[in-house]
Amino acid sequence: MQATLTIDLSAICxxxxxxxxxxxxxxxxxxxxxxxxxxxxTVGPALAAAGVKTFxxxxxxxxxxxxxxxxxxxxxxxxxxxxxxxxxxxxDHNIIPVLNSATQVERFAKNLTGKPCGVQLDTGMNRLGxxxxxxxxxxxxxxxxxxxxxxxxxxxxxxxxxLMNNTQFAAFSAMTAMMPATQKSLxxxxxxxxxxxxxxxxxxxxxxxxxxxxxxxxKPVVQLDLPIIQVRxxxxxxxxxxxxxxxxxxxSKIATISSGYADGILRSAKGFSLYAGDTACPVVGRVxxxxxxxxxxxxxxIPTSLSLLNTVQTVDVLARxxxxxxxxxxxxxxxxxxxxYVGEN
Amino acid sequence: MQATLTIDLSAICxxxxxxxxxxxxxxxxxxxxxxxxxxxxTVGPALAAAGVKTFxxxxxxxxxxxxxxxxxxxxxxxxxxxxxxxxxxxxDHNIIPVLNSATQVERFAKNLTGKPCGVQLDTGMNRLGxxxxxxxxxxxxxxxxxxxxxxxxxxxxxxxxxLMNNTQFAAFSAMTAMMPATQKSLxxxxxxxxxxxxxxxxxxxxxxxxxxxxxxxxKPVVQLDLPIIQVRxxxxxxxxxxxxxxxxxxxSKIATISSGYADGILRSAKGFSLYAGDTACPVVGRVxxxxxxxxxxxxxxIPTSLSLLNTVQTVDVLARxxxxxxxxxxxxxxxxxxxxYVGEN
Numbered sequence: 001m002q003a004t005l006t007i008d009l010s011a012i013c014x015x016x017x018x019x020x021x022x023x024x025x026x027x028x029x030x031x032x033x034x035x036x037x038x039x040x041x042t043v044g045p046a047l048a049a050a051g052v053k054t055f056x057x058x059x060x061x062x063x064x065x066x067x068x069x070x071x072x073x074x075x076x077x078x079x080x081x082x083x084x085x086x087x088x089x090x091x092d093h094n095i096i097p098v099l100n101s102a103t104q105v106e107r108f109a110k111n112l113t114g115k116p117c118g119v120q121l122d123t124g125m126n127r128l129g130x131x132x133x134x135x136x137x138x139x140x141x142x143x144x145x146x147x148x149x150x151x152x153x154x155x156x157x158x159x160x161x162x163l164m165n166n167t168q169f170a171a172f173s174a175m176t177a178m179m180p181a182t183q184k185s186l187x188x189x190x191x192x193x194x195x196x197x198x199x200x201x202x203x204x205x206x207x208x209x210x211x212x213x214x215x216x217x218x219k220p221v222v223q224l225d226l227p228i229i230q231v232r233x234x235x236x237x238x239x240x241x242x243x244x245x246x247x248x249x250x251x252s253k254i255a256t257i258s259s260g261y262a263d264g265i266l267r268s269a270k271g272f273s274l275y276a277g278d279t280a281c282p283v284v285g286r287v288x289x290x291x292x293x294x295x296x297x298x299x300x301x302i303p304t305s306l307s308l309l310n311t312v313q314t315v316d317v318l319a320r321x322x323x324x325x326x327x328x329x330x331x332x333x334x335x336x337x338x339x340x341y342v343g344e345n
Numbered sequence: 346m347q348a349t350l351t352i353d354l355s356a357i358c359x360x361x362x363x364x365x366x367x368x369x370x371x372x373x374x375x376x377x378x379x380x381x382x383x384x385x386x387t388v389g390p391a392l393a394a395a396g397v398k399t400f401x402x403x404x405x406x407x408x409x410x411x412x413x414x415x416x417x418x419x420x421x422x423x424x425x426x427x428x429x430x431x432x433x434x435x436x437d438h439n440i441i442p443v444l445n446s447a448t449q450v451e452r453f454a455k456n457l458t459g460k461p462c463g464v465q466l467d468t469g470m471n472r473l474g475x476x477x478x479x480x481x482x483x484x485x486x487x488x489x490x491x492x493x494x495x496x497x498x499x500x501x502x503x504x505x506x507x508l509m510n511n512t513q514f515a516a517f518s519a520m521t522a523m524m525p526a527t528q529k530s531l532x533x534x535x536x537x538x539x540x541x542x543x544x545x546x547x548x549x550x551x552x553x554x555x556x557x558x559x560x561x562x563x564k565p566v567v568q569l570d571l572p573i574i575q576v577r578x579x580x581x582x583x584x585x586x587x588x589x590x591x592x593x594x595x596x597s598k599i600a601t602i603s604s605g606y607a608d609g610i611l612r613s614a615k616g617f618s619l620y621a622g623d624t625a626c627p628v629v630g631r632v633x634x635x636x637x638x639x640x641x642x643x644x645x646x647i648p649t650s651l652s653l654l655n656t657v658q659t660v661d662v663l664a665r666x667x668x669x670x671x672x673x674x675x676x677x678x679x680x681x682x683x684x685x686y687v688g689e690n
Contacts, residue, residue, distance in 0.1 A: 238471055240470070289381075
């Protein structure tokens with residue numbers, strides 16, 4: 001019996017439709033990191049069928065996998081641009097690099113002139129993209145290349161009141177005023193929620209598609225059910241798990257579950273539960289590599305599995321227990337789970 | 346250009362040989378969780394060639410993958426035993442379940458009598474295995490099944506002075522005195538280091554094979570090299586990354602690296618570095634999904650990649666920075682890394 005991750009493709013597509021309805025221009029889809037852990041080769045075609053015409057990934061090798069899944073047609077942009085050695089993979093699979101530096105622009109102009117490209121500008125996050133001076137140093141080349149897309153990325157879009165948002169908006173507006181790009185793009189999910197001024201010609205939602213904050217109205221996308229290996233009675237004073245870190249305060253029933261931190265259940269998670277229907281059963285003791293121990297004393301009937309992710313304990317709720325964000329919960333989802341896709345595909 | 350995880354199979358085999366030389370009986374190998382993230386389908390055959398005759402995994406589906414990689418011959422035990430629905434997968438691939446509960450013993454006796462089995466006893470960890478009363482309830486069945494192996498697991502073996510070690514040793518000795526099993530086994534890596542009294546007939550090292558604590562003398566097994574996408578100059582007062590959480594105190598050079606928490610670089614990690622040879626370059630700002638930002642101001646020459654894991658910043662050093670243990674660093678190693686195997690295979 002195997003742990004099962006159920007992925008609702010209809011919810012993903014509905015989340016895209018909802019974000020698309022809010023966006024003033026084209027709405028793309030970000031499916032980097034294997035569609036945030038949910039499987040780009042399945043999620044990509046489902047979104048394409050729902051109407052997505054433009055996809056984004058983070059690395060050339062991801063782009064190749066996605067192109068094979070999508071077939072010809074949709075645009076695929078690669079955020080890391082054109083790194084050394086990427087030329088053939090990108091051109092053979094019709095992937096569009098988002099050029100991040102003067103070095104990448106010059107490499108593209110030398111090896112791939114005539115192919116489509118995008119450009120990333122840095123508007124203050126200092127992570128990816130060219131600042132004004134660097135972009136100016138290759139201005140003539142950029143004009144000749146006629147990028148399909150010029151984009152930047154917001155550092156603090158999940159904090160609507162953060163001063164960085166307006167600073168980056170102003171910088172992007174100024175820097176792109178003279179750019180020859182066909183489409184301008186500044187916003188991912190958080191930026192869409194900041195309002196239409198931030199949308200420009202194309203938005204790039206990622207986390208919102210997968211049911212995560214900051215898109216509060218997103219439909220939940222994942223359900224994760226973990227099978228019980230065995231159940232034991234534990235007396236008051238007995239310990240459970242590594243380091244003897246939990247001690248029973250009452251006569252307890254402890255279920256041992258087949259899943260652990262090797263499956264992406266972060267070892268830092270504290271105070272979370274597994275669910276039997278609506279009933280929360282607290283995880284006790286340390287998360288092991290392949291195992292969890294859960295207090296099922298209060299259940300009248302022991303099911304064959306308990307759920308870790310559901311409509312109550314969402315990726316964001318579990319993330320708070322682990323001191324992280326829903327994004328990391330999703331991208332950590334492990335390779336040993338059976339993946340069941342439901343809904344449109 | 347792709348991040349590359351280099352896995353030294355000779356180091357893994359040498360670590361097994363070193364632990365085998367300390368062990369008084371047979372020395373098995375635990376390669377659950379895809380050989381702690383390093384690839385069971387490659388690590389397994391290398392260890393078999395080095396002399397390992399018995400392997401352990403955590404789940405039936407892992408066991409099937411390993412059998413296909415090893416071919417017939419070596420024994421493969423499955424720690425989660427015989428869960429509902431596992432029968433066919435186990436018998437078709439000659440996998441030996443380690444029976445953990447009376448329910449599993451009865452299921453085995455009903456469906457698989459005549460096949461080999463193992464038994465796990467609980468000696469105080471209250472995680473997997475039968476306690477005395479539960480084992481007694483199926484004593485006659487167990488005698489008839491003649492298990493090849495009876496085992497238990499230590500909860501605190503990495504703390505040699507912990508009282509649990511002697512308590513579990515005494516419980517295991519008493520519980521197995523009348524057991525008909527061919528081999529008795531109590532110790533993983535930590536137990537091997539506790540001394541020969543803990544070894545019984547078979548030891549089950551896991552983490553020690555992969556270069557992790559508590560086996561201090563282990564050879565390092567992994568090197569992880571992450572490519573640089575671009576380098577930028579940042580002025581004093583400029584911020585870097587999400588949440589604008591890092592601010593430059595001096596004129597700085599910041600390299601943006603193609604790898605992030607989607608690759609298993611835990612978002613909780615603080616105060617770690619990437620290395621250019623022996624020179625540590627501090628990671629600054631938040632770990633992003635696909636990107637890291639690194640202060641390379643003090644490098645005289647910028648290489649094309651920097652290393653995250655090496656002989657200085659080992660899995661255990663990085664684990665301390667992330668508030669976890671080396672095991673989780675290993676099992677989190679991401680699917681986007683190119684895996685290069687070096688050494689014996």
